[in-house]
Amino acid sequence: MKQQITKLVAPESGPEKLSISIISFGFRNGIPPEADIVMDVRFLPNPYFIPGMRDKTGLDREVREFVSQQEPSRTFMKHFVNLLHFLIPQYQAEGKTYLSIAIGCTGGQHRSVSISCLLQEKLKADGCQVQLVHRDIPLGKGASGT
Template sequence: MEFLLITGMSGAGKSLALNYFEDMGFFCVDNLPPALISKFAELCLQSDLEKIALVSDIRGREFFNELFKELERIENMNLDYDILFLEASDDVLIRRYKESRRRHPLDEEGRILDAIERERTLLEELRGRATRIIDTGELEISKLKEELNQLFLSGKDKDLLHLSLISFGFKYGIPRDADLVMDVRFLPNPYYVESLRKKTGNDQEVRDYVLKWPLTDKFYNKFFDLINFLLPEYKKEGKSHLSIAIGCTGGKHRSVTTVIKLAEFLAEQDFNINLEHRDIEK
């Protein structure tokens, strides 16, 4: 089991980092009170979870004093863990708080700098025990993600782009989380063939019908070439998950066929592919 504690300065990007770890396949928990860490670790050991990341920091207030005792309890469980400590300079943290207009957890009198200095003192020992320390002050979002990938992903998974390929029917609405949307309602429609109407793109007869037309072949060549061009560019920008939604009228025939063919086209490349036929049963 991989057990990661994310901590550090308030405003240094811990919640953002946690989102990235979730994209990497970690089971993630934000703002867990330090006094509950060992109990949480016990539950994880009893589960089939392989990668866990949690954020525990000064927001725990008086419970934060329990952190080192909790880490000792984890060690007694023979559970290996890493500590990722995120920090930034005072000027950067002050700027971020002013931009977000949020209040520092230790700010009681409106003096952000005093709160930051107090927090540095409280976290000094924990910083010294950290496995990894990252200064996020000068890092762009994509660079932070790239650094986390390099540190905490191994082998092939480091550069793996996770693709969700979704077929849908426009009559039921476009998937709200789609990054790219393609409309294939111009392709010949099996719905108007009586023997195919009640079948779906999962049936070979329907796929054969959609694929037999020169228009389909011409479109697939152009569309798949575009996807082939775009995916490496998204990876360069640090994107770890991309959702491609392909729609026809009802989401049963042409869109399902196209999603299946796109998955086959991408199968031999380094992508983690998940298929979803959202409206196939409607």
């Protein structure tokens, strides 16, 4: 039905651009119910256990660099971005206009935030419309207000 209405209203337009929302979260606080795709990054080395990083978040450069420089992080990002490059056109072909991707770690402070920021940068560079929400980081905590 949606496809028929779209053809009547905008017959010359191609598939509508997919709006992507990335949500970092901590599994201890539950999975975001709005998530279409959920990825678990608890397999990555945890900056929480590195001296000087416990009170920081993935919004802090030091934490993000630590996470992004780990080989498992680089391999995960490569494979996950490739999967999204496959999935996004499939969702668009089905008429989906919104995709919510949730990235989780234990507390939603370090690994999930770092990976979510990296994913946002990559998808934006690829021309995607991306919004980013860090569900479990209290306002004011992180790079500008630790």
